[in-house]
Amino acid sequence: MDSEFIALASFVIITTFTPGPNNISSASMGILFGYKNTLRYLSGIVTGFFLVMLLCGWISATLRQLFPAFEAVLRIVGALYILWLAYHTFRASYSFNEDEQVMIGFSNGFFLQLLNPKVIVYGLTLYSTFLGEVVANPFYLALSAVAFAGVAFWATSTWTLFGAAIRTYLDRPRVKQALNAGLSLLLVYTAVELSGVLEILL
Numbered sequence: 001m002d003s004e005f006i007a008l009a010s011f012v013i014i015t016t017f018t019p020g021p022n023n024i025s026s027a028s029m030g031i032l033f034g035y036k037n038t039l040r041y042l043s044g045i046v047t048g049f050f051l052v053m054l055l056c057g058w059i060s061a062t063l064r065q066l067f068p069a070f071e072a073v074l075r076i077v078g079a080l081y082i083l084w085l086a087y088h089t090f091r092a093s094y095s096f097n098e099d100e101q102v103m104i105g106f107s108n109g110f111f112l113q114l115l116n117p118k119v120i121v122y123g124l125t126l127y128s129t130f131l132g133e134v135v136a137n138p139f140y141l142a143l144s145a146v147a148f149a150g151v152a153f154w155a156t157s158t159w160t161l162f163g164a165a166i167r168t169y170l171d172r173p174r175v176k177q178a179l180n181a182g183l184s185l186l187l188v189y190t191a192v193e194l195s196g197v198l199e200i201l202l
Helices: 003-017 021-033 035-066 070-090 106-114 117-130 138-161 163-169 173-195 197-201
Strands: none
Touching (some): 021 106, 021 117, 035 106, 070 117, 117 138
8 A cells, every 4th residue: 555645644644533632622522412403513624624624625736736845845834733733632631521501503513624723734734735736726636625525524432432431441541652652653753754854765
């Protein structure tokens, strides 16, 4: 299997499934209100996520056209962001705030994406580095945005359905440390692959 595809898949799955505003809020509402009552919120997240992916793809395409040499810089910046994400993944506590009564409407999930730096940087990293060629074709850009939004729905649904179980399971320090270490190492691999350092050294 192509190493670049493995790096892309690792980045997408780990970034989408690790703690962030979407997953933590979805898990909290799953605990408080149940999956069915949280679906409107999840629908808003997915719709907003899709829109942000399209915008990130368009911005990345514009940057690549105006500054072709900027791709190398974006790869380094993306790699540094993934290393930063690996560090925070290693330190993740997976904590929930059950006392916080959150709104569960469509608009709340939608607007969260427009103000969610994790999603915005994630989209820019994807389209400016891994999928630089995709952004030139509107059809493939839209198709990829649908796919990433689908993964986001999968992730938030998982956190919603198993919020209480995940919290209980990850209260065990050794399990949490092992999971965090494994996910962090995968992200480090992704960052190294993305940066092109291995190609230079080998």
